[in-house]
Amino acid sequence: MSGDTGGAAGHQGPEGGAQDRTSRPFDVGLQPERTALAWRRTALALIVAAVFGIRVLPTLLGAWALIPAGAGIALAVGILIASHRRYDQQHERLTTTDSNRIALPDGALHALVAVAAVLGGLASAAVVASVNLR
């Protein structure tokens, strides 16, 4: 992993001063940034999946399909926004020395994303069942 070589450099203090501190990456391997991009493409995949629901759920629910599909899109957009805030929080916590008051983000968003994926799976199962049981 490329980040492993950059630990010492990454933990340097904020010599750049207060204005400069958040523009300096935490890690030369850009691990928080790569993680932020992974969150973003996952959230975008969830949004695509929820939009796809508008296309396939009507076979099951008719016009009512807009309700679960809309809720799915809202959830996926919420996850995208939350993942951006998550990166900001991580970056702030990791690049400033006096920031112990800010906790590193926890696993709550992971749980929400996993639940969203399972709900998408249950909706998929319902669509496949309705296609075959008609």
Next chain:
Amino acid sequence: MSTTDRRFPKSVYRHGTEPDARFSLANERTFLAWIRTSLALLAGGVALETLGLGLHPGPRIAASVLLIVVGITTPVQAWVGWRRSERALRLNTPLPSANLALPLGIAVIVTGGLVLLGVILA
């Protein structure tokens, strides 16, 4: 940090000490890769049934059901694996292996076989 750590889930954060953040970030990305795998499997399962590909219905339905069952299982692996890895990082113990990786891999191979069968029988 250990005095009032309110972070979720407690089953992770009540143990051990804060690991190198880069390892936690790598663990996060692994979790997210499993989630995207799940979405791809589900998309495949729905596509088989809704795109009208002209496959033989028996193997097609079996492949679709298998993809969706695996697609629902994968987020569980993602969450359980993330939690166990994060706890191992905090306790400085060996990382767990992904228990469901082999069954999921076999299921994908079987799915491919079923789709092939569906093409041949069509």
